[in-house]
Amino acid sequence: MRGSVTAMAAATLLMPLLGAAPSDVRGGESGLQSAFASAAAEYHVPQSVLLGVSYLQSRWDGHGGAPSVSGGYGPMHLTDARTALAGAVPHHSDGLEDPRGDSARAPLRPKATPPKNDQLPARLRTLPRAAELTGLSPRELRTDPTANVAGGAALLAAAQKELGQPLSSDPADWYGAVARFSGADDTATAAAYADDVFAVLRTGQERQTDSGQPVALAAQPGLTPDTRQLRRAGLRTLDAAETECPRKVSCEWIPAPYKEFGDSDYGNHDLGDRPAALDIDYIVIHDTEGAWDGVLTMVQDPTYVSWQYTLRSTDGHIAQHVKAKDVAWHAGNWYVNAKSIGLEHEGFLARPDAWYTEAMYRSSARLVAYLAKKYDIPLDRQHILGHDTVPGPTTPTIGGMHTDPGPYWDWRHYFELLGHPLRPTAGPHGGMVTIRPDYAANRPEYTGCASAGGPCAEHGSSAVRLHSGPGESYPLIKDIGLGTTPSKGVNDISSRVSTGQQYAVAGRDGDWTAIWYLGQKAWFKNPADRPAAVHAAGEVVTPKDGVESVPVYGRAYPEASAYPADVPVQAVSALPYTLPAGQRYVVGEKVPGEYYYAVTFDEASHKVVTGKDLYYEIQFGHRVGFVRAEDVRVIPSGS
Structure with a gap:
């Protein structure tokens, strides 16, 4: 019952997601489009290069001035990470879940403490540098999109000069500067980032930003950059010899230790012979709940736990820690661990405005598409699991299972990048639905992000809430396995479904659709003019x-x-x-x-x-x- 993995997945990553780019973007420009034009003229950077870099960083969104998961601000993702990353604690350190999830062994409760980030790398301090170059204040660069774009242009121009290159009007002459803008300290990551930017320049893009502004980048299909510039960038060479990654991502080998310690204990994974001895059926998407450097330190601790890959937000760089043939301890369910590959993404579940970069989404999608093809894993939500969709292996474990990557991971966009967009597969009588709200417009209320019971910031979401009847006055659906009163808590998954998940239809009443869920009939609002799901058909x-x-x-x-x-x-x-x-x-x-x-x-x-x-x-x-x-x-x- 395997599904086929599309051969077009890699190509789809390079195609516009919201229609073909126009050949001319002049006339009727939005304020943000004008900001790109003005900054390009002031700092002598090709406007297309500025737009392409910004698209890969943020898809031109400003996120209301809120920082990304790595402390990046605005359309250009200028980083000022010290405050943004304060107090991060990786999610396997909360002591609730046994990440191994094997009842044949004593529960594993890792308690490692991440190291302090006293010395932040340059890639996390680009906003102060932009302030020096432009004379604009850090506050302006964080909160004003026009200033932010100017800061990005100044950084690109400075990188071009440092490489000894002229401020050319030809985008092909800016490959090295774009690579340097990524902040990566190695050639492979910088090149992968620049290649993605120039792929965007070739295909073009257009979309409406989160502030409602249309922005467009005209396609330049014949553009061929001068990649030789990167040789003069003085970047290190990655140790990629042991990695299992697709060619178009940057990947390095940072091994998790297989080592004995203590009283006949060992860590932090098990050797295996997959897929010869045991099929790999799942890929599990996690977020780290911590910053890159601290997380890497912990995965190299034999007393901690492990996963196969970690992905960095600023540039999409990947570190592999455990071979696919071996079994990592990450999902809290030994059956799933034994049959899965775990991916940790730099990020935070309960920080709705701590957004993920396009660079990381694309790198992750390329890795997942590669692994899915290699191990014949269907690209659907019952095989590409969130950690929050892994079941508790036994009744006592249900309450301690994790809920990342949470309601703010953009599953709809992610499956577009995977080459498997979530489309209707049947008419109204197909008997199933695929959950698919409009991420930006779908803004359910959540609590508990910043303080217990306090409201979370309003934000786009992949999740849809479920009620016991066709109306919001009906109680939320209860999960008897949790034994708690359902709530709107950001970590309470008892009464919600997520984009890409599929359910059998149990009824309809006006704007409301019922599905079978946890042995109950559960209702969600699904109006025709703002659908939360699309029709589907299959086996039940x-x-x-x-x-x-x-x-x-x-x-x-x-x-x-x-x-x-x-x-x-x-x-x-x-x-x-x-x-x-x-x-x-x-x-x-x-x-x-x-x-x-x-x-x-x-x-x-x-x-x-x-x-x-x-x-x-x-x-x-x-x-x-x-x-x-x-x-x-x-x-x-x-x-």
Whole structure:
């Protein structure tokens, strides 16, 4: 039941997302478009270069003067990170979740403390430098988009002069300066960044920014930059020999240690032989809840935990820590860990205005498309998981499962970059919906970002809230596994669905659509003029005839008889949920029951146990779940 991975994914990354760019952008210019023209003229930087750099940084958005996840401000993402990154604590250090999630071992509660960023690298201090070059105040550069664009132009011009290049009107002469603007200290990352900017220049772009201003960049399809300029930039060479990355990203090898310590303990991952011994079925998207340098320090600590890749926000640079063949400890569910690759993105769940750069989104999408093709992983939300959609493996673990990357990760844009845009796949009678609100316009209320119970800043979101009836006066849907009263808390996923997730339709009432969710009928507002979902069709499961309900599991483990004598039997433990008769849930994949036994440092003792029992992965609530194949029947969603 594998889905095909489009061969056009890489090409799609280079194409305009909102229509073809116009051949002429003169006349009726917005204030921001004029700001680019004025700054380009003042600092003798080609306007197209300035627009291309800004697009890769922010897609021309200003974010109301709020800093990005790496302390970058405005359309040019000028960085002033010291205040923006203060107090960051990586999310595996909260002591709630066992990232390993293997009940055969004692719970792992990492408590590592990130180092202080006393000396910020130059890439996180570009705004003070822009202030020196322009004479504008740091406050102006942070809050005034026109000043911010001027600061970016001044930095590009300074980089061009430092490389000994003339302030040419030809964009092809600015490759080295663009590479230097990235702030990267290595040739591969700087080149990957510059290549992306010049790809944008070739294809052109146009869009309306978050402040409602139209901005356009005319296409220059024949543009060929002088890449030789980068040789004079004095940048270091990455150690990429061990990495498993696509060619068009920058990637370095910073290994997580496989090392014994303490009382026969070891860390911070397990050696394996995937996919030969065990399929890789999932890619899990995380955010770091911390800054790049501190996170890298911790993943190199054998007493901490691990994941395969970390992605940097400023320029999309990637560090790989664990080979794909090996099992990292990241998801809080051992079954998912054993069958997944984990990606940590520099970012913060509960800082709605701490936005992700386009450079990181694109780099991540290229990496995921590459991994999905290599390991035959379908590009859908039941295989490209958020950490927040990984199920608790057993009932006691449900409350401690993580909720990143949260409601502010732009899944719709991400799937466009993956080459799998979320489109309707059926008419009104397809029997399913794909959640797909307009990210910028969809602004549900959240609390708990800055203070407990306090309101979060209004912001675009990928998430849609669920009620127990067709109206906002009805109570929010309750998750019995959490045992708490549902709320609008930014970390409370009990009553919300996320962009790209698919559910069987359970009813319609005016502007409201009902879906089957956690064994209940859940309603969300879905007006025709501002739809929160699009029609879809596919396969769904429902209990076999004559069965009142069937259990739902958080892991697909084998039956007891499948275990050899030297591997302890792992319980096939149902979660507190059931799938009642008459309800339908969207199918992800049919999988065998499997358990990877790896509780010692000696990999010779590691074994994969495969049972005869089969399971279907389903989209059950916000998180995925599993049901035994013998308990259900598979039917078309529209039947």
